[in-house]
Amino acid sequence: MIARPVAGAPRPYRFPDFARHRLANGLGVWLVPLPDRELVSIHLLTDAGAAAEDEARAGIAALTAQLLVTGTRRLDAADFAETTERLGIDVGSESSWDSARAGFTALGSKLEEGLALLAEMIRTPRLDPKEFDRLKAERLNDILQARADPGRLADESFLREVFADGIPYGRPSAGTPETVEPLSVDDASAFHATHYAPDVADVVIAGAIDPDAALAAVERHLGDWEGTGPGHRTIEPLRRGGRRVVLVDRPSSVQSELRVGHVGIDRADARYFPALVMAALLGGVFGSRLNLRLREELGYTYGARCAFDPRRAAGPFTASAAVQTEVTVDAIRELLGQLERIREAAPGEAELAEVRDFLVGVFPLRFESTGGIAGAIEPVAVYDLPADWWHTYRDSLEAVGTAEVHAVARELVRPEDALVLLTGDAGKLRAELEGADLGPVEVISAG
Amino acid sequence: MAEIPIQRHLLDNGLRVVLSRDPRAPLVAVNLWYDVGSKHEKPGKTGFAHLFEHMMFQGSANVEKGQHFSLVQAAGGTLNASTWLDRTNYFETLPGHELELALWLEADRMASLLPAMTQEKLDNQRDVVKNERRWSVDNQPYGSWDERMQALVYPQTHPYHHSTIGSMEDLSAASLDDVAEFFATYYAPNNAVLTVAGDFETDAAMAMVERHFGPIPANAALPPPPDMTVEPRLGLEVRETVPDQVPLPRIYLAHRTPPFGTDAFDALDVAADILGSGRASRLYASLVREQRVAQDASVFAFPIVGGASMFALWVTARPGVAPEKLEAATLAELDRLASDGPTDADLERVRNLHAAHVAGGLERISERADRLSMYTCLFDQPERINSEIERWEAVDAGRVAAALGESVRADNRVALTFVPAEAAP
Numbered sequence: 001m002i003a004r005p006v007a008g009a010p011r012p013y014r015f016p017d018f019a020r021h022r023l024a025n026g027l028g029v030w031l032v033p034l035p036d037r038e039l040v041s042i043h044l045l046t047d048a049g050a051a052a053e054d055e056a057r058a059g060i061a062a063l064t065a066q067l068l069v070t071g072t073r074r075l076d077a078a079d080f081a082e083t084t085e086r087l088g089i090d091v092g093s094e095s096s097w098d099s100a101r102a103g104f105t106a107l108g109s110k111l112e113e114g115l116a117l118l119a120e121m122i123r124t125p126r127l128d129p130k131e132f133d134r135l136k137a138e139r140l141n142d143i144l145q146a147r148a149d150p151g152r153l154a155d156e157s158f159l160r161e162v163f164a165d166g167i168p169y170g171r172p173s174a175g176t177p178e179t180v181e182p183l184s185v186d187d188a189s190a191f192h193a194t195h196y197a198p199d200v201a202d203v204v205i206a207g208a209i210d211p212d213a214a215l216a217a218v219e220r221h222l223g224d225w226e227g228t229g230p231g232h233r234t235i236e237p238l239r240r241g242g243r244r245v246v247l248v249d250r251p252s253s254v255q256s257e258l259r260v261g262h263v264g265i266d267r268a269d270a271r272y273f274p275a276l277v278m279a280a281l282l283g284g285v286f287g288s289r290l291n292l293r294l295r296e297e298l299g300y301t302y303g304a305r306c307a308f309d310p311r312r313a314a315g316p317f318t319a320s321a322a323v324q325t326e327v328t329v330d331a332i333r334e335l336l337g338q339l340e341r342i343r344e345a346a347p348g349e350a351e352l353a354e355v356r357d358f359l360v361g362v363f364p365l366r367f368e369s370t371g372g373i374a375g376a377i378e379p380v381a382v383y384d385l386p387a388d389w390w391h392t393y394r395d396s397l398e399a400v401g402t403a404e405v406h407a408v409a410r411e412l413v414r415p416e417d418a419l420v421l422l423t424g425d426a427g428k429l430r431a432e433l434e435g436a437d438l439g440p441v442e443v444i445s446a447g
Numbered sequence: 448m449a450e451i452p453i454q455r456h457l458l459d460n461g462l463r464v465v466l467s468r469d470p471r472a473p474l475v476a477v478n479l480w481y482d483v484g485s486k487h488e489k490p491g492k493t494g495f496a497h498l499f500e501h502m503m504f505q506g507s508a509n510v511e512k513g514q515h516f517s518l519v520q521a522a523g524g525t526l527n528a529s530t531w532l533d534r535t536n537y538f539e540t541l542p543g544h545e546l547e548l549a550l551w552l553e554a555d556r557m558a559s560l561l562p563a564m565t566q567e568k569l570d571n572q573r574d575v576v577k578n579e580r581r582w583s584v585d586n587q588p589y590g591s592w593d594e595r596m597q598a599l600v601y602p603q604t605h606p607y608h609h610s611t612i613g614s615m616e617d618l619s620a621a622s623l624d625d626v627a628e629f630f631a632t633y634y635a636p637n638n639a640v641l642t643v644a645g646d647f648e649t650d651a652a653m654a655m656v657e658r659h660f661g662p663i664p665a666n667a668a669l670p671p672p673p674d675m676t677v678e679p680r681l682g683l684e685v686r687e688t689v690p691d692q693v694p695l696p697r698i699y700l701a702h703r704t705p706p707f708g709t710d711a712f713d714a715l716d717v718a719a720d721i722l723g724s725g726r727a728s729r730l731y732a733s734l735v736r737e738q739r740v741a742q743d744a745s746v747f748a749f750p751i752v753g754g755a756s757m758f759a760l761w762v763t764a765r766p767g768v769a770p771e772k773l774e775a776a777t778l779a780e781l782d783r784l785a786s787d788g789p790t791d792a793d794l795e796r797v798r799n800l801h802a803a804h805v806a807g808g809l810e811r812i813s814e815r816a817d818r819l820s821m822y823t824c825l826f827d828q829p830e831r832i833n834s835e836i837e838r839w840e841a842v843d844a845g846r847v848a849a850a851l852g853e854s855v856r857a858d859n860r861v862a863l864t865f866v867p868a869e870a871a872p
Contacts, residue, residue, distance in 0.1 A: 003509070004509075004518070004548065004551060005547035005548055005550075005551050005655075006547075007522070007544050007545050007547070007548065008543075008544035008545075008546075008547075009544055010473070010542055010544045011473035011542075011543060011544065011646065012473070013472070013473050036471050037810070038449065038806055039803070039806055039807060039810065069726070077726075077736060078727065078732060078736070081725065081726035081727035081732070082727045082792065082796065085725045085726070085727045085796045085799070085800055086727075086792065086795050086796045086799060087799060088799030088800050088802055088803040089803070090725055090800060090803070105803065105807055106803050107802065107803055107806065131736075134735075134736065134739055137739075137765065138742055141694075141695060141742050141765060141766060142742075144694040144695065144766070145588070145694060145695065145742075147694070148588045148692055148693055148694050149587070149588055150586055150587075250692075252692070253586055254581045254585050254586050255578070255581045255582060255585075255586045285516075285520055286516040286517075286520065287513060287516050287517045287520065292513065295575055296512070296513060296571065296575075297571070298571075298574075299570070299571045299572070299573070299574025299575050299578070300574070300578070301575070301578050302575060302576075302578045302579040302582050322578070322581070322582045322586070323578070324577070324578055324581060353521070354517055354520065354521040355520075357520075357521045357522070357523060358520040358521055358523060360523065361521075361522060361523010361524070361541075361542055362520075362523045362524065362525060363523070364472055364473060364474060364542070365474060365523075365524075365525060365540055367472075368472060368474070368810055368811045368812070369807065369810045369811060370810070371807070
């Protein structure tokens with residue numbers, strides 16, 4: 001039999017070069033010409049995410065973003081959908097904590113028409129009260145659906161319990177029933193008027209474009225957009241301290257959805273790359289420690305993983321798995337055991353090399369599509385990352401050694417301080433959890 | 448759209464090879480379709496094709512358990528596999544200079560899986576798959592819908608009657624003997640298609656394929672395909688109400704239709720987009736935006752080739768909307784499209800959305816490789832990848848109306864209604 005073949009010589013890959021411009025009204029314009037593509041992706045990013053909204057109106061950023069695709073002053077909801085889709089353009093508009101994004105991917109020939117419609121939608125949205133009420137009702141229904149879905153219930157319960165009371169990150173970025181219920185179209189109107197402005201916005205265009213023509217098109221459709229935006233608030237991601245166990249009762253569940261973790265890092269953290277590599281080694285790839293132990297050795301789950309969620313302020317670090325009910329307590333011990341283990345000793349060179357080589361080697365694969373490339377520019381624009389971020393990205397990964405991984409694990413993984421949250425059948429789990437010496441146990445209803 | 452290049456080869460052992468070169472990025476995709484899926488499972492062995500797929504990652508003669516993943520990932524690649532009704536596929540995408548690694552790994556398990564099989568590995572993966580079933584079906588709101596739908600659309604004796612994930616009982620019964628028999632029967636070069644797409648040199652790639660796959664013997668006794676014959680229509684309406692842990696009722700409607708690959712299927716695929724793709728789609732516009740009786744709407748035609756396919760949709764009721772009312776409103780839209788046919792605007796809209804969607808999918812070499820394998824495995828026609836859009840555009844209003852009239856009718860319908868358990872009688 002033939003042994004493992006020797007690889008050929010690698011062909012170099014470079015993240016596409018891009019140009020950054022700023023129009024007189026403050027709008028950032030990022031152009032990534034990819035001459036061998038047929039498609040173009042346009043993303044319009046605005047500092048109008050959940051971090052920009054008043055806490056009392058939590059959810060208005062998400063609803064405003066969704067409302068934008070329900071028409072313009074010129075075109076009602078039906079006409080706007082018909083007009084864009086007949087061009088083969090499926091416009092998306094959504095928000096996260098740190099930005100709102102509207103955009104689409106279409107054939108390159110549709111750039112001008114698509115950009116015109118996108119600009120019309122951002123600048124002169126219809127803000128139709130009927131459409132607002134519909135979207136609000138759909139959001140409230142979605143909250144009901146989330147409570148019935150064990151994975152989403154666990155995700156949302158984990159955030160609520162891991163951050164201190166009153167910290168925005170403790171609730172879904174799209175708001176809670178209490179904050180969404182009183183919202184009206186006037187709130188969306190005010191949010192749009194205040195936060196959608198060129199000086200806090202960026203347009204990213206990647207794909208089959210002539211950069212001069214694309215810049216001229218942006219200037220034509222967005223150059224006379226006026227206004228200034230206040231940007232976002234500062235969020236202090238205070239955590240609740242101490243190990244504790246929270247069981248969200250979901251009767252007759254045949255699995256427990258585990259979420260274990262605590263507050264992690266923010267996007268500007270100097271330990272970003274070591275943290276990324278450490279999390280991949282612990283739970284970010286198939287051969288990670290969590291997945292190998294809980295899945296490939298014990299068969300407790302279809303998959304176990306962990307990740308940081310860095311935002312402008314520190315988002316959560318979460319390890320997760322859906323495990324069959326009968327092995328829940330042992331699965332928690334095993335999971336916590338892996339968090340202990342990564343702190344105890346530096347990983348071996350070979351183990352680290354495998355993960356680091358994956359992260360470095362998979363780099364070009366992330367940018368096969370125009371949407372992938374436009375998406376990669378987003379954090380550079382939103383978080384003001386250095387312009388050469390992606391060009392030096394693989395060097396930054398290569399610089400992470402076993403000592404850095406160990407150091408960052410000791411600083412950023414804190415099992416003794418971790419919240420252990422699970423959704424599952426309390427009738428079957430409560431007594432065993434209480435007897436397991438994992439920390440104080442609180443049982444709450446799925447509400 | 449630019450034509451996708453296709454080169455076909457046939458090895459002496461019957462392995463069909465498709466090459467599609469594209470050197471734009473330094474990446475290569477390797478994709479294998481085995482002509483075996485859950486439709487080939489015997490009674491009492493449901494779920495086995497998928498469990499077997501998991502065993503393919505547990506090592507082979509020259510590869511340790513877990514090493515398939517670790518070698519590809521350390522090379523900077525991604526990989527996975529999936530099992531469905533008609534087929535099982537295995538795929539890697541990795542830097543072009545590591546092409547031979549993927550070919551070697553795939554060939555090693557095609558040639559020599561069994562020496563690596565142990566009871567311990569089978570027991571482990573059986574537990575993993577049972578947890579996959581719990582996660583995706585048993586512990587998931589509405590999670591049993593496709594299993595229930597298949598069981599009602601296809602008669603008990605039909606190979607599509609049971610789900611790919613299978614039953615817990617049958618998974619428990621799977622043995623190492625089953626693994627050996629399944630491997631010997633189906634995992635042979637003359638029952639597979641290998642596609643390589645992306646950055647490679649053609650002669651060098653073919654030499655690697657020959658080197659690694661050429662010595663693997665064919666199975667001279669491949670079983671004939673299962674009998675997929677089925678009446679074209681159900682002949683009646685079947686209704687079932689399912690109490691579940693769900694907050695909102697949801698209605699699933701399914702119909703038996705001509706299979707993937709037929710002109711009628713293409714027409715139904717177009718109809719599915721007219722009804723369910725985008726905010727201007729008929730169901731979204733009417734049920735979600737205008738009447739406000741639905742929270743969401745989704746329509747799809749299953750690309751399966753055995754005897755009959757399915758045209759299915761779901762709509763989720765808004766709170767306070769009776770499922771009967773939602774169903775009536777949904778059927779009114781289906782009937783309107785069937786009787787009046789689509790407008791020119793409907794057709795222009797879905798054709799342009801579809802063209803952008805296809806172009807978006809084919810940007811990725813992994814998707815190109817998978818479709819080439821699919822068209823070769825199912826139809827022996829890889830070149831269908833280049834006529835996808837043309838076939839779609841050939842569907843006119845008359846064909847849409849005719850296909851709906853033939854299949855999407857009350858005497859050919861399964862209606863599955865999920866209701867909140869506490870509200871059930």
